[in-house]
Amino acid sequence: MTPSPRTPGRQQAPQEPHPNHDRGLEFDLSTLMTRRSLGMFLGAGTAAAALAACTPGGTSGSAATTGTPSSASAGSTATAATTAPAASATASPTVTRAIAECGVEIPQETAGPYPGDGSNGPNVLEASGVVRQDITSSFGTSTTKVDGVPLTVTLTLLDNANGCVPLAGAAVYAWHCDRDGKYSLYDSGLENENYLRGVQEADANGQVTFKTIYPGAYNGRWPHIHFEVFESMNNATAAGQVLAVSQIALTDAACKEVYASSGYETSARNFPNTTLKSDNVFGDDGGIYQLATMSGSVAGGYTAGLNVTV
Numbered sequence: 001m002t003p004s005p006r007t008p009g010r011q012q013a014p015q016e017p018h019p020n021h022d023r024g025l026e027f028d029l030s031t032l033m034t035r036r037s038l039g040m041f042l043g044a045g046t047a048a049a050a051l052a053a054c055t056p057g058g059t060s061g062s063a064a065t066t067g068t069p070s071s072a073s074a075g076s077t078a079t080a081a082t083t084a085p086a087a088s089a090t091a092s093p094t095v096t097r098a099i100a101e102c103g104v105e106i107p108q109e110t111a112g113p114y115p116g117d118g119s120n121g122p123n124v125l126e127a128s129g130v131v132r133q134d135i136t137s138s139f140g141t142s143t144t145k146v147d148g149v150p151l152t153v154t155l156t157l158l159d160n161a162n163g164c165v166p167l168a169g170a171a172v173y174a175w176h177c178d179r180d181g182k183y184s185l186y187d188s189g190l191e192n193e194n195y196l197r198g199v200q201e202a203d204a205n206g207q208v209t210f211k212t213i214y215p216g217a218y219n220g221r222w223p224h225i226h227f228e229v230f231e232s233m234n235n236a237t238a239a240g241q242v243l244a245v246s247q248i249a250l251t252d253a254a255c256k257e258v259y260a261s262s263g264y265e266t267s268a269r270n271f272p273n274t275t276l277k278s279d280n281v282f283g284d285d286g287g288i289y290q291l292a293t294m295s296g297s298v299a300g301g302y303t304a305g306l307n308v309t310v
Helices: 029-033 043-053 071-083 095-100 235-237 250-258 265-271
Strands: 150-159 173-176 197-201 207-211 224-230 242-249 293-297 301-309
Touching: 043 224, 071 150, 095 150, 150 224, 173 207, 173 235, 197 235, 224 301, 235 265, 242 301, 250 265, 250 293
Parallel strands: 150 301
Antiparallel strands: 150 207, 173 197, 173 224, 224 242, 293 301
């Protein structure tokens, strides 16, 4: 399939390793050099506040939250909250807090070898049906549904250049592997499947939500979810201008719980082989700005939330 036009002059991100990727591409360290070295300028309290802001429902659960702001950061957060613009008349406490703690732009990362966005082969973004909230099944010529522990992912998009206002009307394309660590459209036997891929438009609060399954673990990578942020739905479905390409890191505690459950046996074997620090995407800073806040259980499903400042 002919790739769709990308942003003029935009270089494609380097690729991440995958056990079934026969080209053996290595992560390009130059991508990491483009990340903001914010740790040099921000105190530990600010970093903790950035992590704590991720909770999708405004509260944290038992399955490994990412921490709470220190007293020092709480003071700076309160000051920021008095000057931050309102998200909307119905903004939730989560959105208000996200705006108050905005300022750290999401690190730019590799899209990996299996984006399905037309940059290296198949382009699911031009397919009718890709705009959906529930991404657990294929659409079009196949209706295959994947099994796994339910996971609801909420991203809050914020525009750093314009005072951290919500990016209403922006769009997010999200994709990830199945519970065995395989990707639709690419892995052997899955070339005609397009599950675990979908596009959503941000609401007035800059939020998008996907209903999916908990991704598996494969050797060489910490469990993660890929996403691209587009300035509009039209750009997303035409693989147009990209505002950000990044990844969500899932928490250690939630991974351990999920991978101990039935159906995740392959992931249970692979998970101990890679840590956040050894991961070739999150390893330079431990994923501090990409680590989701999570809650839930294997029986009831999990939620994951992340603030995405672009």
